[in-house]
Amino acid sequence: MRGAVLHAPGDVRLDTRDDPRIEHPTDAIIRIAATCVCGSDLWPYRGIEAVDGPAPMGHEYVGIVEEAGADVTILKPGQFVVGSFFASDNTCEICQAGYQSRCVHAELMGAIGTQAEYARIPLADGTLVATPAMPDQKFVPSLLAASDVLGTGWFAAVAAAVAPGKTVAVVGDGAVGLLGVLAARELGAERIIAFSRHESRQKLARELGATDIVTERGDDGAARVKDLTGGLGAHCVIEAVGTQESMMQAIRSTRPGGHVGYVGVSHDVTLPGDELFFSAVHLHGGPAPVRRFLPDLIDRILTGAIDPGTVFDLTLPLDQVAEGYKAMDERRAIKTLLQP
Ligand SMILES: [Zn+2]
Numbered sequence: 014m015r016g017a018v019l020h021a022p023g024d025v026r027l028d029t030r031d032d033p034r035i036e037h038p039t040d041a042i043i044r045i046a047a048t049c050v051c052g053s054d055l056w057p058y059r060g061i062e063a064v065d066g067p068a069p070m071g072h073e074y075v076g077i078v079e080e081a082g083a084d085v086t087i088l089k090p091g092q093f094v095v096g097s098f099f100a101s102d103n104t105c106e107i108c109q110a111g112y113q114s115r116c117v118h119a120e121l122m123g124a125i126g127t128q129a130e131y132a133r134i135p136l137a138d139g140t141l142v143a144t145p146a147m148p149d150q151k152f153v154p155s156l157l158a159a160s161d162v163l164g165t166g167w168f169a170a171v172a173a174a175v176a177p178g179k180t181v182a183v184v185g186d187g188a189v190g191l192l193g194v195l196a197a198r199e200l201g202a203e204r205i206i207a208f209s210r211h212e213s214r215q216k217l218a219r220e221l222g223a224t225d226i227v228t229e230r231g232d233d234g235a236a237r238v239k240d241l242t243g244g245l246g247a248h249c250v251i252e253a254v255g256t257q258e259s260m261m262q263a264i265r266s267t268r269p270g271g272h273v274g275y276v277g278v279s280h281d282v283t284l285p286g287d288e289l290f291f292s293a294v295h296l297h298g299g300p301a302p303v304r305r306f307l308p309d310l311i312d313r314i315l316t317g318a319i320d321p322g323t324v325f326d327l328t329l330p331l332d333q334v335a336e337g338y339k340a341m342d343e344r345r346a347i348k349t350l351l352q353p
Pocket residue numbers: 101102103104105106107108109113115116117118
């Protein structure tokens with residue numbers, strides 16, 4: 014089969030890879046219907062994260078079950094499925110508590126690489142959620158968004174304790190931040206302040222539910238949020254970047270007693286204990302347990318309540334994967350959808 018492989022920073026290619034096969038009786042093989050490039054794929058692409066030899070890429074996916082292992086009892090070949098970037102058994106104590114991304118048997122899908130024609134999905138019954146019927150083609154981008162960016166933005170909003178009447182600030186105008194705006198709207202936020210200095214992203218943020226745009230970042234951005242909230246700060250802040258500046262911007266935008274939901278993959282973030290102590294904010298985040306939210310998100314998409322697929326502003330055939338990465342790296346595209 015063909016699949017994307019990162020050879021070195023800036024060098025991603027569509028190579029011939031081994032066809033995946035059932036390795037454990039709990040595996041399934043899916044034919045990928047759509048996949049995409051994640052903001053986190055850009056860390057190794059930019060050389061900020063080490064590239065460990067030629068590495069298969071991609072961890073977001075929707076597809077059709079081709080083959081199911083002997084111990085797969087819930088899923089059937091032919092079903093359309095959505096999965097998350099962590100395989101999980103969905104039965105252990107951690108999964109049952111809703112933290113499937115930290116399942117005791119978790120496996121990172123990025124190591125398998127879903128920017129490909131086919132993929133092996135470990136722990137298929139726990140990892141994958143089937144749609145009730147074969148979805149109309151128009152829903153595929155939104156279902157793909159549920160696989161990571163929507164699920165992650167949703168978790169960030171839940172971790173930030175978004176609820177009706179709350180004021181929410183969102184740090185990060187990538188796909189996760191933008192869908193954090195959508196999640197905040199769906200969870201009833203009264204006011205949603207999006208940090209963005211890019212006109213096209215500001216526009217999309219407003220379409221997804223942002224009521225205010227702040228173009229300043231860092232401490233100036235946090236000060237602007239305080240100005241907009243009577244000097245108090247937001248009740249709920251979503252952090253969707255993962256840098257020192259963005260994390261401090263999030264904490265400093267939050268009022269005492271408020272909540273920060275952080276989902277940007279942390280890169281060299283160090284929190285000052287004294288400031289954290291006196292901030293009196295709740296911090297909760299990490300790799301989003303997308304699997305927890307998938308049944309609800311699939312339902313909201315298929316009933317037309319939400320349309321998160323609008324974050325894909327570039328669609329390319331899989332063989333143009335290199336251009337898909339380049340466009341996101343140069344911020345010409347918010348998010349690239351790839352069609353095998
Ligand atoms: Zn588990």
